[in-house]
Amino acid sequence: MRMSKMFSRTLREAPSTADSKGYELLLRAGFVRQMGAGIFSLLPLGYRTTTKIENIIREEMDEIGGQEILMPVVNPADIWKETGRYYSIDKEMCRFSDRANRDMVLAMTHEEDATAIARNEIGSYKKLPQLIYQIQTKWRDDARPRAGLIRVREFTMKDSYSFDRNIEGLNEQYKNHYASYFRIFSKAGLPVIVVGADSGMMGGKISHEYMYLSPIGEDTIITCDKCGYTANRQVAVFQKEYFKEEEKSLEKIKTPNCKTIEELCTLLNIEKRQTAKAVFMVGTYIDDKTGEEEEKLIIATIRGDFDVEENKLQKACKANSLRPAHEDEIKAAKMVPGYGSAINCDPKTIIIVDDSVKKSNNLVAGANEEEYHLLNTNYGRDYKGIVADIASAKDGYTCQCGHKLKENRGIEVGNIFQLGTKYSESMNCFFTDEDGKNKPVIMGSYGIGVGRFLACLAEEYNDEQGLSLPISVAPYQVHLISLIKDKELSEKIYNDLTNKGIDVLYDDRKESPGVKFTDADLIGIPIRITLGNRSVKEGKAEVKFRNNLSENFLFNLDSITEEIQKSIDNLKSELTKKIIHKELSL
RNA sequence: CGGAUAGUAGCGCAGAGGCUAGCGCACUUGCUUCGGGAGCAAGAUGUCGGAGGUUCAAGUCCUCUCUAUCCGACCA
Numbered sequence: 001m002r003m004s005k006m007f008s009r010t011l012r013e014a015p016s017t018a019d020s021k022g023y024e025l026l027l028r029a030g031f032v033r034q035m036g037a038g039i040f041s042l043l044p045l046g047y048r049t050t051t052k053i054e055n056i057i058r059e060e061m062d063e064i065g066g067q068e069i070l071m072p073v074v075n076p077a078d079i080w081k082e083t084g085r086y087y088s089i090d091k092e093m094c095r096f097s098d099r100a101n102r103d104m105v106l107a108m109t110h111e112e113d114a115t116a117i118a119r120n121e122i123g124s125y126k127k128l129p130q131l132i133y134q135i136q137t138k139w140r141d142d143a144r145p146r147a148g149l150i151r152v153r154e155f156t157m158k159d160s161y162s163f164d165r166n167i168e169g170l171n172e173q174y175k176n177h178y179a180s181y182f183r184i185f186s187k188a189g190l191p192v193i194v195v196g197a198d199s200g201m202m203g204g205k206i207s208h209e210y211m212y213l214s215p216i217g218e219d220t221i222i223t224c225d226k227c228g229y230t231a232n233r234q235v236a237v238f239q240k241e242y243f244k245e246e247e248k249s250l251e252k253i254k255t256p257n258c259k260t261i262e263e264l265c266t267l268l269n270i271e272k273r274q275t276a277k278a279v280f281m282v283g284t285y286i287d288d289k290t291g292e293e294e295e296k297l298i299i300a301t302i303r304g305d306f307d308v309e310e311n312k313l314q315k316a317c318k319a320n321s322l323r324p325a326h327e328d329e330i331k332a333a334k335m336v337p338g339y340g341s342a343i344n345c346d347p348k349t350i351i352i353v354d355d356s357v358k359k360s361n362n363l364v365a366g367a368n369e370e371e372y373h374l375l376n377t378n379y380g381r382d383y384k385g386i387v388a389d390i391a392s393a394k395d396g397y398t399c400q401c402g403h404k405l406k407e408n409r410g411i412e413v414g415n416i417f418q419l420g421t422k423y424s425e426s427m428n429c430f431f432t433d434e435d436g437k438n439k440p441v442i443m444g445s446y447g448i449g450v451g452r453f454l455a456c457l458a459e460e461y462n463d464e465q466g467l468s469l470p471i472s473v474a475p476y477q478v479h480l481i482s483l484i485k486d487k488e489l490s491e492k493i494y495n496d497l498t499n500k501g502i503d504v505l506y507d508d509r510k511e512s513p514g515v516k517f518t519d520a521d522l523i524g525i526p527i528r529i530t531l532g533n534r535s536v537k538e539g540k541a542e543v544k545f546r547n548n549l550s551e552n553f554l555f556n557l558d559s560i561t562e563e564i565q566k567s568i569d570n571l572k573s574e575l576t577k578k579i580i581h582k583e584l585s586l
Numbered sequence: 587c588g589g590a591u592a593g594u595a596g597c598g599c600a601g602a603g604g605c606u607a608g609c610g611c612a613c614u615u616g617c618u619u620c621g622g623g624a625g626c627a628a629g630a631u632g633u634c635g636g637a638g639g640u641u642c643a644a645g646u647c648c649u650c651u652c653u654a655u656c657c658g659a660c661c662a
Contacts, residue, residue, distance in 0.1 A: 012611060012623070013598045017655055028597095037654065091587095092661070109662075143587070143660050151661080197662095209662090218661085323659080415662070447662075483621060514622040521622090532621060542621095 001044075001476065003507045003519075008043040010519050020216050022458030023148030025467045029523045031454075031475075038145025038153030045523065046454065048475035048503075050156070053453050054135050056187045056472065057158045064176040066133045066160055071113040073137055077103030079112040083426045088286045088320050092141050106139040111423050111445055114161035119429035122163060122441060128431060129169045133160030135450065147216055149455035150411060156451055162444040165433060170418060170442045174206070177416045177446045178584045181210055184448065185413070189470030189575050190456055192413060195221050196231040198311055206418040210448075211410030212456040221410045222393045226403035233407070234311035236393035239400050240303075242359040243273060248376040255373045259338030261304040264364060264373065275304030276363040276377060278340040280330050283319025283350070297325055297333050299342050300390055301379075302354040303363070309392035316352045316388035339372060341365035342383040351385025358387045411459075413452050419443040466522035468546045471571040476505040478564060479525035481516050483532045489557075490531055493541070496561045502568065521549070527567055529560070543567070 008030030017034070018024035026032045031046030042050055058068065077095065080086035086093075086105070094106040107113060114132060122128065135158045142153050162173035178194070185192045190212060197209040209232060211221055222236035223229065231237070258264045261277050279300040286293050298317050300308050314322050330337050333346035342351045343365065357363065358379045365377040377383075395407040423429065424440040433439050461468045471477055478497060482490035494506045505525055507516045520528055530542040541560055543553040545567075555563045 009596085009612080011597055015597065016592090016599095019656080034654090090660090138662095140662075142662095144658090146656080157662090321660090412662070449662080485620095512620060512622085512624060514620095514624075517622045519623085530621080534621085 001505050004509045010522055020148055021462055022455060025462050026458050029467055045475040049473050050450055050454055052473045053188055053450055057184055060180045060184045061133045064180050066131045069132050070134050071110050073107055075105050075107045077105050079116045080105055083112055083423060094139055094141055108138050108140045110159055115423040115427045115429045118163055122431050125165050125431055125433045128163055128165045130163040131160060149451050155449060158448040160446045164442045170444050174418055174444050175584050181414050186578055188473050193230055196235060198234040208416050209412045210414035212413050213408050213410050214459055215409050217409040217411040219410045219412055221408045222405050224399035224403050224405055227401035229399055233393055238393045238405055239398040240356045244361055247378060248362050251375040252367055252372055253375060254371060256371045272304035274364060276301050276357050276365040277304050278366060279308045280325035281322045282325045283317050284321045286320045296350055297329055298350045300352045301342055301357050303356040303360060306356060306391040308390050312390045316386060316390055317350050336368045336370055339366040340368060352390060353379055353385045353387050354390045355387055411456055413456055414448040416446045419445055467524035469524055470575055471526045472575055474526050476503040476525045477568055478502055478504045479520050479528045480504055480506045481520060481530045482508060483513050484536055500561050526571055
């Protein structure tokens with residue numbers, strides 16, 4: 001590619017909306033442009049990188065037996081009604097009607113599509129296992145897109161769907177993906193860690209997320225250095241210390257101006273762990289078949305020294321969504337905000353109790369009366385409810401192995417889910433097994449966000465001068481800068497390299513050397529060849545590597561194509577050396 | 587969806603009632619320059635986000651609206 005003909009331009013100053021280094025450089029170097037909130041165009045450089053990422057993904061998906069397909073972005077709403085997600089997913093899904101007034105949606109993932117196809121193609125166990133995948137556009141109308149390419153509304157995703165006879169088959173496909181994803185990220189040079197995760201709207205039980213650790217990430221990851229435990233905070237577990245003493249009887253005491261745990265502890269001169277705090281939420285429950293919604297008040301009771309992890313709470317109470325309760329809703333259930341507890345509340349309230357409360361006793365809790373608390377409340381004796389772990393794991397808490405937990409921020413670039421039969425059963429995707437019986441196909445689904453992948457690479461590989469993407473994903477392999485008058489020589493080298501199949505970005509512009517160098521630094525092609533008067537006279541070209549700009553090499557012009565090819569191979573093998581192999585035990 | 591901020595040239599910004607809207611970079615042409623964002627000269631570029639209003643006069647004041655960004659709610 002000749003830079004004199006290139007579509008995009010580089011920017012000296014970043015648009016004011018760029019708030020992370022990687023995103024700023026993607027804009028400045030001309031990889032991406034923004035169209036709207038969470039909506040982006042890929043310019044030639046960005047698209048080339050994206051294509052390279054996609055091809056790495058294709059290679060690895062094909063390697064584990066994946067067959068590439070393409071499903072539609074526009075879906076008839078019917079299949080989404082079959083699984084109930086037409087009703088259970090809120091405004092994040094775009095709904096519209098076509099000219100004949102049929103309900104339509106924009107697919108935000110493709111479990112429904114994949115299942116709808118599979119139920120017609122797979123009739124027998126002889127057809128199983130299967131693995132299909134696609135690289136395709138998704139639309140998710142996120143309430144708040146942010147951070148450049150990290151959280152967007154329209155994005156490209158690789159999604160694969162596995163179909164199996166039995167759980168062993170699913171486990172194998174799941175393990176294949178687990179390892180395959182590590183190879184994909186390693187080939188592209190992106191360091192990731194895998195964490196145990198929540199399956200969210202996908203349903204199913206086992207799931208893992210691939211996280212790129214970064215302070216701009218929106219997920220919190222809890223890790224233990226000693227035993228290797230890693231999990232998204234949404235599901236992370238930790239060791240709680242319990243305190244049990246001889247049971248004492250309830251006692252009502254006056255506690256004016258004690259609406260918070262801190263105030264209460266100060267007044268009574270006790271520790272937070274000696275209290276039970278109440279968190280009021282309203283859960284929405286949606287009927288999968290009819291779409292009817294019902295709201296229920298939920299009181300989460302947790303020991304005062306812990307915080308409620310909303311995600312865990314939502315699971316425990318089996319709600320489709322949660323929101324904080326309004327004061328009047330709390331009062332309507334005979335409880336008092338600031339002085340609330342599950343004791344003597346309206347029986348319709350769903351009571352969720354953290355196991356820390358069950359395993360402790362004589363806790364101070366609200367009396368459901370303005371300015372009064374109760375001493376010595378005990379779960380089981382004074383109130384009952386669903387016991388679950390709903391506590392949020394935090395930095396410094398104790399891992400189950402006894403070591404201290406740490407927390408980090410991360411960006412989710414990939415995920416794998418064991419779906420089981422959720423979709424096959426609701427969508428009637430059955431096969432006839434060897435024993436002649438009809439059984440639901442067992443499914444898994446697996447995603448990689450391609451745009452996020454690019455964004456993470458840009459965060460990982462940059463310096464003050466610009467981007468410095470690994471050779472496997474950089475838009476070009478070689479940047480040829482010509483500073484000499486002898487056009488013929490530059491053209492010859494450009495053609496020789498290109499004819500060898502090397503991706504060359506050739507700066508043939510009538511620009512000053514300074515402009516060419518700064519643009520080269522900014523775009524960050526891994527290998528740079530500079531043709532300058534001094535070295536050319538001696539039959540040499542200067543070569544620099546973007547990941548080490550301070551070192552300068554001289555290559556012979558006669559053998560430059562071969563030398564450059566060797567350098568490319570070296571850079572590539574350095575990347576593959578870093579491949580992490582991790583075993584997954586299920 | 588709540589709170590805050592901002593929309594003036596491709597990008598970054600100034601102009602805060604006064605008549606012809608500006609600066610830097612980028613862009614065009616010419617000459618010089620040519621190893622780290624060159625110099626000189628000449629030029630082109632704006633429905634001042636949109637609609638309505640106040641006024642002799644509106645980027646500038648008022649009302650509504652749209653859009654974007656950040657914080658939160660939310661989210662794979």
